[in-house]
Amino acid sequence: MGSDESTVTVADGFVPVIDLSSRDTARGRAAIAKAIGNACSSSGFFIIVGHGVPRELIDRMFDRTNSFFKLPEEEKDLIANRPGVSGYRRAGGTLARSLDLQTPPDLCETFAAHVTGELSDQERGQLGDEWASWTHKNIWPENPPDFRSTWQEYMRVVGDLCADLMRLMALALELDEDFFEDKHDHHGSSVAVNYYPPQIEPPLPGQLRRGPHTDFGSVTVLHMEDDRKGLQVLQGTEWRDVSAIPGSFVVNLGDLMALWTGGRWVSTMHRVVNPERGDTTSRLTMPYFYLPNYDASIEPMQPFSESSAVDRFDTVTVSEWVSRKVQKIFS
Numbered sequence: 001m002g003s004d005e006s007t008v009t010v011a012d013g014f015v016p017v018i019d020l021s022s023r024d025t026a027r028g029r030a031a032i033a034k035a036i037g038n039a040c041s042s043s044g045f046f047i048i049v050g051h052g053v054p055r056e057l058i059d060r061m062f063d064r065t066n067s068f069f070k071l072p073e074e075e076k077d078l079i080a081n082r083p084g085v086s087g088y089r090r091a092g093g094t095l096a097r098s099l100d101l102q103t104p105p106d107l108c109e110t111f112a113a114h115v116t117g118e119l120s121d122q123e124r125g126q127l128g129d130e131w132a133s134w135t136h137k138n139i140w141p142e143n144p145p146d147f148r149s150t151w152q153e154y155m156r157v158v159g160d161l162c163a164d165l166m167r168l169m170a171l172a173l174e175l176d177e178d179f180f181e182d183k184h185d186h187h188g189s190s191v192a193v194n195y196y197p198p199q200i201e202p203p204l205p206g207q208l209r210r211g212p213h214t215d216f217g218s219v220t221v222l223h224m225e226d227d228r229k230g231l232q233v234l235q236g237t238e239w240r241d242v243s244a245i246p247g248s249f250v251v252n253l254g255d256l257m258a259l260w261t262g263g264r265w266v267s268t269m270h271r272v273v274n275p276e277r278g279d280t281t282s283r284l285t286m287p288y289f290y291l292p293n294y295d296a297s298i299e300p301m302q303p304f305s306e307s308s309a310v311d312r313f314d315t316v317t318v319s320e321w322v323s324r325k326v327q328k329i330f331s
């Protein structure tokens, strides 16, 4: 069967579902790029199926990570770290503060690791200053025993998927496929899992599992638990639920793609709402934040140099931009 835009878009809407399974043919890539381009200029969010990341790996990653969060607090605290860096955090910060919105802390724990956190001390030392989260060594729990190897495999496989998504996005913008490559050839991406514990006590007024924010890298590839709702995306003035499809990922653009494209593409506000009172389930989501090279410039790119998004950026490099955001989230 030939691939065209209507066959790769398996469900249309504000957050369409796009099937990537024909991405190894030129015709398939062209159709997928078109579908991605439509989503990126309207919502900046889409769901991918047929992405090629083995279900077994996603399930293993979910299982080992969830098991870690179910350990007693004292054991998790053994790998606690300072804000934004690799390791465990009992309080995962306040994402709304990245946009200077003052809200109570998010009802969320986190565990994070950076792809650069596996490099040698010397290599990491060359990637930026002390504050920069990607210059720190990863910290790993001892339990479950295959936690680290599973995370390493997941970071590698989802990182490769992100690199191909960037090539498809370049195609969608009618650029060479490798247009974004030199901005990501020593990227400091991270996986920063959100664990939303059971809500026994009622939240404070204005307190959410994750407050409203935009992501600040290039793209985010998020895996969510199939049957646990919560993610909402802002469409105009309305919050829209994003439902999870088993084995899929939600992909969304971060601020840097909006900036690089001079505002032609959008980085959309989203949040995670609380479960109904009486629903005491936990929820775990696994975002892979594809971040460009720390020293990449954040100027709008040619041919998009007339930028309406430029006002939102008062820093020069990815390193300054990301460090400033992280400091706000944990302030």
Ligand SMILES: O=C(O)CCC(=O)C(=O)O
Residues within 6 Å of the ligand: 194, 210, 215, 222, 224, 230, 231, 270, 271, 272, 285, 287
């Ligand atoms: O947990 C979710 O569904 C989304 C979390 C999120 O937006 C984030 O971590 O940036």
Ligand SMILES: [Fe+2]
Residues within 6 Å of the ligand: 213, 214, 215, 270
């Ligand atoms: Fe987000």
